Amino acid sequence: MKRLPLLTAVVALVAALLPSLPAQLLGLALAGATVLLAEPRSFPTRAVLHSVLLAATAAGATALAVAWSMGLQRGAYVGLTVFLRLLALLLVTTVASRRLDADDLHLLAARLHLPRLGLALGLALNSLPHLAEAGRDAWIALAVRSRRRRPRLRHLPRLAEVLLAHTARIAEEATAAAALRGHSQLFRPLLGATPVPPVVAVVGRSGTGKTPLLLRCATVLAERGYPLYGFVQPALSENGQKVGFEVLDLRTGRRALLARRVGLEHGQHGTQFQFEREGFALARAAVEAGPPRGLLVVDELGPVELRGGGHWPAVHRALSRRTPAVVVIGLRRHLLAAFLAELGAEAVTVVDVGMGDAAEAAVLQAVTAAFSSGVELPPGCTRGNRTELE
């Protein structure tokens, strides 16, 4: 919408809302001018007639109601003010609906220095077809499952659940895609200008064996004399069920409780777990006490760390101050792209725990290659160092 019609529209709206007959007359006149200025070539006759009819109906009904309760003269006056006000409002909104589009709003967001908002609005528009398709698929699936043409009313909560879960998955994919494409307007890397060492990322779903794999690799690497430090998070089990996690310092062998399962209702940070300070303190000590240019192992980085919480402050400090030679991290596969973008790592080796026995060899090979590709062992460290891991 051009500036002059926009100006007359705004003034018309303000004037129409004032409790004064001359102001409302001015508002209607300006609303008419807005229509003429915005649509100089094709006057929207039908839309204007529709607005006049609607305003006249509302004004007439109001005039009758007020006349019945407060007298004929008051009824006529109120009816006239309602007609003028409502007609001005309808004319302005008619023009706005014909002239306003997504590109205008996107440009407005950019002009107001709100690029994130503009990109979010663009993402919302682009997602509409995907969401519509997801809704259709969920509807059909439920209908098939209930062996009817349409799902029953009692199936609607499940339909909502499926659609909402699908929306969250699309949001995660969009996050990863934005991170990979380096949309600097959407994120600012947490590490800034700090150079990031080579990263070996061990990925897999929860409970698939990332921590045992990292423990086995850490044992082998320690025996070979690599200056290992950091921590892993072994799971705690009772009667075959996971009830929590503890932190194991790889250099000193100390352990501390990190999290206890308490259920979604009482969990912290949107998880099922309640977290313990002593676990975070031990993890912090584990990553900050290592030698410079050592081999840092961090298990595991999750959604909480991606939000800047959990272990992230300690890991951030370790990466920027201790400058490890190689970093080995455990994380879930769907968070890989987002974390790599946050780290700004350029040399990355991804090892999927689903590779089985080959995963251990892949991790060891990646670490060895990173050290042998010009990465020096820190002074004073020998290959005879050992750590207690049990």
Place this chain on the structure above:
Amino acid sequence: MRDIRPWTYAALFGSLWGAVELSLGTVLSAARIPFAGLLMAAVGVLCLVTARRLYPAVGMSLLMGVVAAFLKVFSLGGFVIGPMTGILAEATVVELAMTATGSTAAGAITGGALALATAPLQQLLWVLVVVGGEGAAGWARALSRVAALFGWRGSATLQLVLAFTGAAALAGAVAGAFSWRVAGRVTRRLRGGT
């Protein structure tokens, strides 16, 4: 909000809310289904609470409202001020409730109650804006006279409005609790039960 995730979650869940407003909302409005506004408000509460439970970031509910209102611009009915202000008002009250309670079930219930309670109040406000104070007073007197014809004397209009708002708030609290429960199931579905 330094992390990009609040923006993508707000964009997607706001898009879902807007899509439902564009489709179901337009159909209900055109068909003049009674209490369509309350039904759409309940759908909005479901989207707001679920997104907030999945990613409890301050400001995300408000951003979802902006996204959904943005999509409402493209409604079949055109630039509809009423539903847009309703969407923004609903997002604002849910944002306040969830932020004040730390994104908990209490916030979902409170936010739902406030969101649906604002629906009749918002319509009343819209009537006041269009008709003006004197016109609204005239309507109120006329309604009182009609109520008197049926033997209902006293401050009938105010009682009616309060009763309707109270019922809407109760329905909103139920919607908020239901939304929190569905959000929990969505969370479990996404995290594979771990």
